[in-house]
Amino acid sequence: MAGAGSALLGLVALFLWSLWLRLSVRGLFWRLGVLVSGSGLWLLAAPFAPAQALGLALRGFTVSAVVVTAGMAVSWTAPLALLQVLRAPPSLVAFLAILARHAVAVRDEAQRVWQVLLLRGAFDRRANLPAALRILLAALVSSAFRRGERVADVLALRGFEGRVPALPPWRWNVADLPAYLLTALALSATALEAIG
Structure with a gap:
């Protein structure tokens, strides 16, 4: 982001995108709160800081917010399906699926x-x-072994064969249009601010 204006625009676009994706706004704010929890004292001193400091802080917060929202938007099965497409060992994919769960x-x-x-x-x-x-x-290893035995029994009862279903191929959807428009708006504001 080139400046404070485009950073604020990026934050607003990010918030609207998270609403459109129906992400948990409460969860988003909890995750972002961890990122900015140590900056309370700095925010009190911001009016007395040099002019570029506020823009720099907003740019950093925007980058953090984008990373957190993207992490919330990706389902935990997407990386596993990608590993499966890349022909990772099925036991590794199953292990990571169970670990994530x-x-x-x-x-x-x-x-x-x-x-x-x-x-x-x-x-x-x-x-x-x-x-x-x-x-x-x-205590952790003992409970992990007990939980592992229960999970193995449940997976066997449900007929799990060690393969995570692959994701369907990506197709453009009209429901994605607001996210694309907000991204284009944020990128154009950043480009205009960088030029002028």
């Missing part, structure tokens, strides 16, 4: 075990740290 559960389990260890004082002394980390890893 259960990553949140593993994270929740790790947070639960961490909280239990904190409440029991496992991290109070530095000497306890290696033992606490061994307990954490043992």
